[in-house]
Amino acid sequence: MKRNLAFHGKTKHIDVYHHFIRKLATDEKIMLKFYSTNEQIADAFTKSLSHAKHQFFKSLLGVCDFESRGKF
Incomplete structure (x- = not known):
């Protein structure tokens, strides 16, 4: 299976930030509010x-x- 590493490199930080923010919200260290x-x-x-x-x-x-x- 061939992977597009250029695309992966640009989107990898999104996954890291997503999980980081989700963990903070789960631990109730931050509260996300819809605007x-x-x-x-x-x-x-x-x-x-x-x-x-x-x-x-x-x-x-x-x-x-x-x-x-x-x-x-």
């Missing part, structure tokens, strides 16, 4: 969003608008 798409604040940094959703996430992060006071 819906509307609560994923990190999307503001990783996705192209509508203006309204961008403004919403910006307010959750506490980011304010910058007002230019003229030329520097």
Whole structure:
């Protein structure tokens, strides 16, 4: 049986992290919490969003608008 080692090398860390996180959750050292798409604040940094959703996430992060006071 031939294995694609390049593919395996890129996905092996996923297996390691999966089992590590699962063990922590089982041992109740961490608690995993589900967040819906509307609560994923990190999307503001990783996705192209509508203006309204961008403004919403910006307010959750506490980011304010910058007002230019003229030329520097």
